[in-house]
Amino acid sequence: MKRRTFVKSLAASAATTALGGFSPLVLAQQKTVKVGVLHSLSGTMAISETVLKDVALMTFEEINAKGGVMGMKIEPVVVDPASNWPLFAEKARQLLTQDKVAATFGCWTSVSRKSVLPVFEELNGLLFYPVQYEGEELSKNVFYTGAAPNQQAIPAVEYLMSKEGGGAKRFVLLGTDYVYPRTTNKILRAFLKSKGVADKDIDEVYTPFGHTDYQTIVANIKKFSAGGKTAVVSTINGDSNVPFYKELGNQGLKATDVPVVAFSVGEEELRGVDTKPLVGHLAAWNYFMSLKNPANDDFRKKWADYAKAKKLPGADRPLTNDPMEATYIGIYMWKQAVEKAKTFDVDKVIAAVGGQTFAAPSGFTVKMDEKNHHLHKPVFIGEVKADGQFNVVWRTKGPIKAQPWSPFIAGNDKKKDEPDGKTKV
Amino acid sequence: MRRLIALVLVLAALFALPAHALDARVVEKLATGDSDEKSEALSALVTEGDARAIPLLEALAEGELQTAGTRVLIVRGDQAVDALTGEKVAPLPAERDDVVANNRLRREVAGALAALRLALPERAARLAAAKTLLESADPAALPLVKQALAKESDADVRAVLESIAASIEIASADQATRIAAIRRLSDAATPGIRQLLGTLVEKRPDGTFAEPDADVRLEAERSLRAIDARLAWGERVGQLFSGISLGSILLLAALGLAITYGLMGVINMAHGELIMIGAYATYLVQNAFRAWLPAYFDWYLLFAVPVAFAVSAAVGAALERLVIRHLYGRPLETLLATWGISLMLIQAMRTLFGAQNVQVENPAWMSGGIAVLPSVVLPYSRVVIVLFAAAVLVAMALALTRTRLGLYVRGVTQNRTMASCVGVPTARVDTWAFALGSGIAGLAGCALSQIGNVGPDLGQAYIIDSFMVVVLGGVGQLAGTVIAALGLGFANKLLEAWSGAVLAKIAVLAFIIVFIQKRPQGLFAARGRSAEA
Numbered sequence: 018m019k020r021r022t023f024v025k026s027l028a029a030s031a032a033t034t035a036l037g038g039f040s041p042l043v044l045a046q047q048k049t050v051k052v053g054v055l056h057s058l059s060g061t062m063a064i065s066e067t068v069l070k071d072v073a074l075m076t077f078e079e080i081n082a083k084g085g086v087m088g089m090k091i092e093p094v095v096v097d098p099a100s101n102w103p104l105f106a107e108k109a110r111q112l113l114t115q116d117k118v119a120a121t122f123g124c125w126t127s128v129s130r131k132s133v134l135p136v137f138e139e140l141n142g143l144l145f146y147p148v149q150y151e152g153e154e155l156s157k158n159v160f161y162t163g164a165a166p167n168q169q170a171i172p173a174v175e176y177l178m179s180k181e182g183g184g185a186k187r188f189v190l191l192g193t194d195y196v197y198p199r200t201t202n203k204i205l206r207a208f209l210k211s212k213g214v215a216d217k218d219i220d221e222v223y224t225p226f227g228h229t230d231y232q233t234i235v236a237n238i239k240k241f242s243a244g245g246k247t248a249v250v251s252t253i254n255g256d257s258n259v260p261f262y263k264e265l266g267n268q269g270l271k272a273t274d275v276p277v278v279a280f281s282v283g284e285e286e287l288r289g290v291d292t293k294p295l296v297g298h299l300a301a302w303n304y305f306m307s308l309k310n311p312a313n314d315d316f317r318k319k320w321a322d323y324a325k326a327k328k329l330p331g332a333d334r335p336l337t338n339d340p341m342e343a344t345y346i347g348i349y350m351w352k353q354a355v356e357k358a359k360t361f362d363v364d365k366v367i368a369a370v371g372g373q374t375f376a377a378p379s380g381f382t383v384k385m386d387e388k389n390h391h392l393h394k395p396v397f398i399g400e401v402k403a404d405g406q407f408n409v410v411w412r413t414k415g416p417i418k419a420q421p422w423s424p425f426i427a428g429n430d431k432k433k434d435e436p437d438g439k440t441k442v
Numbered sequence: 443m444r445r446l447i448a449l450v451l452v453l454a455a456l457f458a459l460p461a462h463a464l465d466a467r468v469v470e471k472l473a474t475g476d477s478d479e480k481s482e483a484l485s486a487l488v489t490e491g492d493a494r495a496i497p498l499l500e501a502l503a504e505g506e507l508q509t510a511g512t513r514v515l516i517v518r519g520d521q522a523v524d525a526l527t528g529e530k531v532a533p534l535p536a537e538r539d540d541v542v543a544n545n546r547l548r549r550e551v552a553g554a555l556a557a558l559r560l561a562l563p564e565r566a567a568r569l570a571a572a573k574t575l576l577e578s579a580d581p582a583a584l585p586l587v588k589q590a591l592a593k594e595s596d597a598d599v600r601a602v603l604e605s606i607a608a609s610i611e612i613a614s615a616d617q618a619t620r621i622a623a624i625r626r627l628s629d630a631a632t633p634g635i636r637q638l639l640g641t642l643v644e645k646r647p648d649g650t651f652a653e654p655d656a657d658v659r660l661e662a663e664r665s666l667r668a669i670d671a672r673l674a675w676g677e678r679v680g681q682l683f684s685g686i687s688l689g690s691i692l693l694l695a696a697l698g699l700a701i702t703y704g705l706m707g708v709i710n711m712a713h714g715e716l717i718m719i720g721a722y723a724t725y726l727v728q729n730a731f732r733a734w735l736p737a738y739f740d741w742y743l744l745f746a747v748p749v750a751f752a753v754s755a756a757v758g759a760a761l762e763r764l765v766i767r768h769l770y771g772r773p774l775e776t777l778l779a780t781w782g783i784s785l786m787l788i789q790a791m792r793t794l795f796g797a798q799n800v801q802v803e804n805p806a807w808m809s810g811g812i813a814v815l816p817s818v819v820l821p822y823s824r825v826v827i828v829l830f831a832a833a834v835l836v837a838m839a840l841a842l843t844r845t846r847l848g849l850y851v852r853g854v855t856q857n858r859t860m861a862s863c864v865g866v867p868t869a870r871v872d873t874w875a876f877a878l879g880s881g882i883a884g885l886a887g888c889a890l891s892q893i894g895n896v897g898p899d900l901g902q903a904y905i906i907d908s909f910m911v912v913v914l915g916g917v918g919q920l921a922g923t924v925i926a927a928l929g930l931g932f933a934n935k936l937l938e939a940w941s942g943a944v945l946a947k948i949a950v951l952a953f954i955i956v957f958i959q960k961r962p963q964g965l966f967a968a969r970g971r972s973a974e975a
Contacts, residue, residue, distance in 0.1 A: 181477060182545070228943060233943075
């Protein structure tokens with residue numbers, strides 16, 4: 018019993034220091050608003066999602082230190098759906114019905130988002146989704162702060178086809194076997210066809226989640242590249258990336274011969290990899306840690322301080338990445354919308370989010386589109402450097418508008434660029 | 443085109459002129475210009491043909507080139523030299539910008555470096571340079587290559603230079619030269635040459651051939667067939683190796699289980715977690731080496747092998763003493779108890795090390811691979827694991843057949859009562875045998891940490907495969923385990939090449955279900971008294 022009370026008081030004191038040093042008395046009197054954090058903290062996606070939980074907690078702390086949202090402190094409710102897709106739906110229901118959270122920040126894979134979507138629509142919740150995805154979805158209850166295909170996949174492939182990017186003629190579309198890679202590759206195939214690339218010059222390959230043996234696939238990429246200048250477009254998700262890049266390096270496939278552009282590999286995923294053999298492979302994102310601008314310096318410093326203070330794993334080398342930036346933007350957009358609507362009521366907040374702007378760490382002021390629930394974001398393409406950071410080799414002039422309904426999928430031209438209340442999955 | 447001309451000039455310059463200082467304007471353009479300007483600067487450097495440009499270009503390729511104001515520096519660690527004068531720069535200027543090289547520039551730098559290095563005195567450097575040039579030979583480089591050929595005395599370098607010349611002469615106007623060049627290239631087996639010859643037999647969208655000369659086309663087809671046959675051999679070797687590699691991993695994962703389940707009959711659902719513990723032990727040894735013995739970091743793995751074995755064996759022994767010993771002869775309870783233990787072990791690791799994967803680095807000698815053929819590279823890490831699996835197998839077979847403990851283990855598993863009657867301490871033998879099986883699982887973990895991810899869930903990925911191998915091979919049969927592991931490895935890899943990774947996995951599982959239905963005793967049936975038990 019003694020030990021338990023000790024642990025409790027320890028946790029309480031930790032919480033108070035976390036909330037910016039307010040005395041427990043003040044804290045007890047302050048009204049709070051509950052906010053959900055729905056990220057996998059274990060399983061195959063933990064490599065990517067854990068830091069999003071941490072950056073969300075950091076942002077809440079920062080907001081609380083400045084007085085909270087409309088004078089209310091944010092009280093985060095963190096749950097672990099454990100990379101288990103049905104569990105995502107259960108946890109989302111728990112957040113909405115038991116904890117009655119005002120908003121939820123979470124999900125990484127599209128399959129997890131698809132699994133919580135019906136819950137958020139049924140219970141009229143509010144989800145901010147921070148990761149680039151395949152589009153083909155528009156829900157009234159979700160705001161997408163990651164990139165749509167035209168803000169990541171298409172510019173990346175255009176770059177690969179350009180003189181600067183190596184003038185690729187053949188493409189291997191390699192992904193994990195689920196909805197995001199399948200849909201992205203469908204869009205890319207249509208896009209490549211519109212650019213005159215024949216079907217025989219496109220090879221689509223999928224692996225299961227958590228796949229670790231990439232020998233055959235890398236050997237096949239090598240063989241495929243004998244037929245002409247080849248590039249690989251990788252939508253591999255989670256910790257499978259580590260064995261994939263290890264195999265690439267070991268089999269001597271260099272970026273100057275066959276560049277790999279990845280849509281789900283950022284600074285955090287490269288942490289577990291010896292990056293020297295990977296120099297020159299590419300990633301397309303809307304933010305890189307290596308970007309030089311005051312907003313990013315500030316963001317990086319905040320994160321480094323927070324990681325050190327909380328003794329997070331890897332705090333000796335704190336890294337920021339694109340979905341972390343998108344999480345950060347999403348939380349501030351929600352805060353601004355609540356303050357504009359002067360209520361936490363979901364419908365009124367949803368109406369207020371459209372049109373919000375925020376000076377993002379990418380160095381641009383990003384805007385939530387008035388209608389289509391997506392951000393206007395800049396696009397960067399970076400090459401892996403020996404230290405695991407990215408060199409930006411190409412960028413858009415400014416933020417570009419998202420097209421959740423890709424024009425490269427048949428029938429999308431008739432769909433409206435705003436939620437119409439019906440689920441379209 | 444400008445670069446090609448430049449290239450010609452380079453070699454002329456290399457052979458004719460003494461070196462003189464690098465041009466400051468060119469170096470500045472290389473460091474601060476846009477891609478096209480950088481490309482031009484590169485041509486200019488190559489035109490000068492100054493061997494002193496080599497360190498500058500190497501620094502650019504390695505990303506070690508930085509600018510500080512108008513000065514261009516080569517920065518290695520905290521040491522810097524001026525790229526222009528070669529003087530040491532100390533202290534380092536605080537404001538420095540990296541010179542950004544993208545893939546296009548890096549490729550061009552590689553070509554320029556190769557051209558400059560063709561005249562180096564060291565044979566290995568010339569050979570490497572020639573091989574690089576072979577990948578991207580330009581028509582204008584022909585006179586240079588011929589010139590280098592005239593001076594070259596080494597047979598290997600000559601062979602590559604001749605291939606370069608041939609790959610350029612394919613585009614010549616003279617039919618006889620072209621055909622001779624195509625014949626020369628039929629010996630080659632690089633994908634790059636395959637790609638080049640492929641363009642000769644290509645059809646345009648309208649059905650006509652891209653190459654108008656029918657004789658050339660015929661010769662190209664003949665050479666292509668020869669190259670394809672050789673590449674196909676390479677592919678077969680590659681497939682064979684990846685089958686062996688996957689088989690060896692399955693074998694390592696299953697060997698420990700072959701003792702605990704195969705010989706002792708304990709349905710040990712925590713087997714995967716014993717593998718995971720071995721991997722974490724490797725991780726801890728790695729960290730210890732990094733902290734206290736950084737000079738010997740490359741050899742941490744040798745030390746990690748016995749540690750992983752000992753830690754997993756100790757956990758296994760504790761498990762047997764505390765839990766499993768009380769459950770002998772009750773398979774269902776054993777299954778449930780060990781499954782519970784596996785969950786506890788996973789959670790314990792999550793609490794101790796966090797839910798995220800930990801980083802286990804390959805020692806330097808395990809990165810890269812052996813190029814058996816130009817198209818086939820066998821990664822060292824996998825070769826080492828195949829050898830390691832073979833060593834563990836031999837050691838285990840010897841331990842079971844040549845040692846007293848092995849004799850006891852076999853005695854106890856064949857007839858416990860009789861063994862007990864003749865004075866074998868059966869309870870202690872059980873503990874030792876279980877510890878041995880667990881220790882081997884730890885060795886598997888040590889090996890797996892080198893190719894896969896190390897996280898609390900590591901074991902979950904291997905438990906099913908391990909049981910699959912042991913059951914398929916026939917419970918209690920070591921030879922069966924070996925054959926089943928290699929067989930599953932090959933089947934998986936062959937199917938993967940043919941149908942993709944997802945379908946291959948499904949097909950293998952379906953096959954095993956059918957096989958076990960038809961032949962429940964596995965490949966090798968256990969004979970004798972224990973068979974009925």
